[in-house]
Amino acid sequence: MPSPWDFLDQFPPSVVRLLARTGRGRAVRWISDEEVAIGSGLTLDRVNQLKVMPAWDRVPLADIRAFCRGCQFDPTSSKDRRIKVYIYHHACQKNNSQPFHYLRSDPKWPEFQRLLTRLQILPRSA
Numbered sequence: 001m002p003s004p005w006d007f008l009d010q011f012p013p014s015v016v017r018l019l020a021r022t023g024r025g026r027a028v029r030w031i032s033d034e035e036v037a038i039g040s041g042l043t044l045d046r047v048n049q050l051k052v053m054p055a056w057d058r059v060p061l062a063d064i065r066a067f068c069r070g071c072q073f074d075p076t077s078s079k080d081r082r083i084k085v086y087i088y089h090h091a092c093q094k095n096n097s098q099p100f101h102y103l104r105s106d107p108k109w110p111e112f113q114r115l116l117t118r119l120q121i122l123p124r125s126a
Contacts, residue, residue, distance in 0.1 A: 004076040007075040007076045007081070008056050008064070008075055008076070009055075009056075010075065011073075011075035011081075012053065012054055012055050012056060013050045013051060013052075013053040013054075013055075013056060013059065013067060014051060014052060014053060014054060014115055014118070016067065016068055016071050016073050016075060017036070017050070017051035017067075017071055017115075018100065018103075018112070018115065018116070019071065019073045020036060020070075020071035020072060020073060021072075022072065030103055030106055031070075031071065031072065033047050033048060033051070033108075035070070036051075036067070036070035036071055037070065038070070039069060039070035039071075039072070040066040040067055040069055040070025040071075041066055041070075042063065042066050042067060042070065046063065047067070047070070050063065050067050051115070052115065100112070100116060
């Protein structure tokens with residue numbers, strides 16, 4: 001059985017940030033950096049630092065918990081992983097839609113595009 005540390009390795013800060021969304025179906029909306037900061041109790045600068053990190057290695061546990069809470073995603077929760085990752089991925093495959101399509105209408109799309117490309121979720125030319 002995987003440990004909580006294994007799940008943190010599978011869901012680094014940048015992935016947790018990309019999964020920060022609210023709503024269902026066509027009402028899915030990305031949670032803004034400001035909302036993450038408010039929900040986490042972290043500063044906006046700290047949220048911006050964490051969201052581009054490739055791993056949790058140098059992040060204090062208190063910041064990990066706060067950031068995940070602000071993103072409304074707990075990588076150690078099977079329910080969160082099932083709903084926010086696996087069901088979303090299955091729905092995208094079933095509907096033949098591109099993952100993270102709801103981010104494309106956000107004014108910060110270029111920032112997300114760079115992050116998705118860095119994580120190799122989007123091809124470099126996308």
